[in-house]
Amino acid sequence: MSYSVNKTIDCKGLSCPMPIVRTKKAVEEIQPGQVLEVLATDPGSVADVKSWAQRTGHQFIGTQEDAGVFKHYIRKSDENELKPEKKHPHTITNEELQTKLQDKPVILDVREPMEYAFGHIPGAKLVPFGKLEEAIEELKTTHGEQEIHVICRTGNRSDIACQMLTEKGFQHVKNVVPGMAEWSGPVEKQ
Structure with missing residues (x-):
């Protein structure tokens, strides 16, 4: 072709x-x-x-x-035909999320499986960005009314994921910035 x-x-x-x-x-x-x-x-x-x-x-x-x-x-x-690029308005810093870890917050990691395997926040649920659309209904059932913290490596992919979740009716979504690239809290490996 x-x-x-x-x-x-x-x-x-x-x-x-x-x-x-x-x-x-x-x-x-x-x-x-x-x-x-x-x-x-x-x-x-x-x-x-x-x-x-x-x-x-x-x-x-x-x-x-x-x-x-x-x-x-x-x-x-x-x-x-162009649309202005938007940013998700609700964010939380790495440090703020780290102070919430003892409360077992909902953390959605939207990186690729290999990135997740090499280090993720304890308790974070892996939903690669490319699979987020198909996970929406399950997420609504399990975490629909909860605050969801979305993280990726740099805050870019998670920003788009936050916008997608908000468009699908999730009301309490926060983008974790600057993301795993600068995370200094606890990390688990698979």
């Missing part, structure tokens, strides 16, 4: 948030209607790139995988 690609960026070896940071910059450098190809090796980029494109109004064409490299395709939209 051949595509007419106008620009390709190489994000191989980079983890969240860098593929999205570079994607944003590259999209600014192409014309409306042109196609950007993003090459990435981070499995989380599959959900991240699609979600970013949908939230900003750009057309997500699709992703192909070839020998561990994800090739994401985005068509830049016209100015009148």
Whole structure:
């Protein structure tokens, strides 16, 4: 299958948030209607790139995988189709969450399974961002009225997850910032 690609960026070896940071910059450098190809090796980029494109109004064409490299395709939209990027308004710092750990708060870790296995907050429930949509009903049943603390590596993926949960009716959702990259509290490994 051949595509007419106008620009390709190489994000191989980079983890969240860098593929999205570079994607944003590259999209600014192409014309409306042109196609950007993003090459990435981070499995989380599959959900991240699609979600970013949908939230900003750009057309997500699709992703192909070839020998561990994800090739994401985005068509830049016209100015009148774009949406301003939003941030989830409710956050909690790593330190604030750490003081709540004795109360066994609901912590949702939206990183990839391998990231979670190498170190997560004790009691955190793993729901990779790419699987969050299909976990919504279970989460409503188990944690619908509770405060949910959503964490990822840097606060970016968890921000999008918080927005998604809020859109699905969850009322008490907080993004943990700056996330696991700077977490100094207790950690469990699998």
